[in-house]
Amino acid sequence: MPETLLPKNYYVFVAVLTAQFGIFLSGVYYSWSSPVLVKLASLDDNPLGRIITPSEQVWILTIGVFGMWMGACLTGDLSRRIGRRPTLITMTLPLLVSFVMLAFAKHIWLMYLARALGGITNGGMFTLLPIYSGEVADPKNRGILGAALNLFLNVGLLFSFCLGPYTTYKMFNLALTFCALLYTILILLIIPESPYYLVEKDVDRAEKILKRLRGQDDVKQELKQIQQYTELEAGDKGTFSEIIKSKTIRKSLIIGIGLSCFQQSTGISVIMGFGQMIFEEVDGFLSSDLSLIVLGFSQVLFGIVAPIFTNRFGRKSLLISSYSGIAISLICFGVYFIMKQLDVSVYGISWLPLTSLIVYMFAFGIGAGAVTFIVVGEIFPSSVKGIGTSVANILASITGMVLANGYTIFKESIGIGFTFWILGCFGIIASIFSAFCVVETKGKTLKEIQEILDKAERRNIQPIEL
Template identity: 40%
Template structure:
């Protein structure tokens, strides 16, 4: 007979939240199979091909919605509680995918993509805040890096289903996920004890007892209350008055920005179009499936690896792997543009982009997503996650919007060399600024940031 751990409710709540986050990431991989349909006429509800400007707008609109969703649902979480916010975040996609299924004009697609972005930005802000508040120091790193698992499996599912279904069938299938999430969240999602301490101390105590599976929670409750009292009037400007908070914000913002500047969102969005330019090799519609699969498979190992080694070693190793793979990937296209015969090297772009995916999923992505939840006091965590989510969506929007123009001007090879060069800068940044969080309490982390 299997006996559940006493704190199993922590895992249930956090993993349901991460499931919602995974659903929200559908909007990033969506472009790869669906833009290919909209660029043709056989399976196109618009009855015409998209212009290049329309394609760029459709691909980048979720990041605009993400900016709005980050602030709006962050406000809901602060005003009405994390549980209410986490449930309400699923509502925009409840509307968006059915709308995409029946659309016949470009403006309905724009609206639906914007709604998908609201959910994406909301989860990116609130889920990071939520998991950090309900988890324990012993499992926080593992639960944080599990976000990458759900992000990756979402991409795999979408890219397998996309080429195998019609436009209408695809969106009918993906209309099912949001109702499933909303039901699970309504039934099983716990409120954050940090929110409840501010509203009803007895409810906070009962909530924490259920989450921890023990009646001995007074010390943790006192820590929560003390943390909130010390930072009850937290504002962004106050973060710059503390060395530890300023350095923490630098780390969170830096990794968030570099996550977009290393090209991952571009590859996720335009993978099929990029591999259309490869001579020979796997079909271009298969490459995104392989890429998302290679993001997904190492995500099983990432939490264990980070639990064993901490965050610094996997992060630095990940950056080095990303740089090497992007340099090789870019070199293939540069040789092709220079007229070098590359037909015998058709395996090289796929192999290098798979190494790029492995490197991202084993270190950079899960750490960049989770670290903000580990290095800030609770009241400042709300501000920090909102700032980082804003930067994530801003730079993702710019990366996705500008890639087609950079590709046409410089060529794919030079663009990926630029991404590789920026990853070298990220490696240096990570080595100098990122602190180890493994096995440390928040107070220990803050003390190290303050040195």
């Protein structure tokens, strides 16, 4: 193949997209429960030999949160000490072990343990991959590559939706084991270390990798910018006290936590975790497993479209539009179940729940899903990237766990419809937060983003002239 057929910087796409296969595994982990809970709710293909209770369903879905906390905390420190690439390998191993355990588990406590182990990988991936993508990509392609995180997440979700209902429980988990093993091999063969990490350890190697990533022989200017960026923060130890002391970093943390928690508060974990069971309560349209597959395909399609939006429009406008669309779709979704709850005929609108969630997935994909990963990977200075993204991910996972537990409680007390109206209200609040709190980062270098945050903070603390 002639060399001119490939862009000079093709390797940055290969490296970042290969790394983001880890988010595919996170998507698989998230949606694993949707087909499996249906199997465990009957005696057919049930490795436990008994039907699990509603509380056990919730624990299977949410216990991974405790592992996510551990993974998020470990990843930030490990990535600073041993590098981004070795940390990716380390964080993949718990999920590999988890799927093997799940394939052969005969007791509920083993499933709990395996899900908790898998959560370590999940927390690690959501913490490290936005950082890695933000550091390896350049400002011109960081938006499109960052948006690809959401695409990989969607493909992982779809993979479980398509494979889980049509294979045995054991074969499903063995197939996922192979995926985790394949990712470990790809890291070893393809993924380079981040130049931002190497510039402090081995500047010659950092320059060599940067040349390959950019497809250029002269990267002196960018290398100098990276050195200035890291030297500026060389005296910072990257501790939580540093975040508390710095108003600029606190603003970054507020944005990171806000976007990460709002991403969960609009119900994505509820829809992915209980999706098939929710669709089983829809009358007269598609079957629950087919509805979930249609929803999964729409996610992937919108995940492909999302990079076009993130490359063309600003981060703030996408987030505002995204959460507004999420709120409208969740309210429409709730209308069906409220009518059903009030014994109003819903035969003529049986298409509404699936259609509403397809719109939800489009709105989520172009903003809440894709842009959140990008912004969280951009807004923290290098010294606190690990701890900042870890805190944001831990609080987001707590939000997801609370909602997953709260969903079952609210479903029984007020019904599915009103529960999703509550989630729609979170979408409205998230849209307001995006309008007034998020700074625009599109097309900016990581150094420029910190300067924007610093200037914004200084404007906020200027005295008012009377």
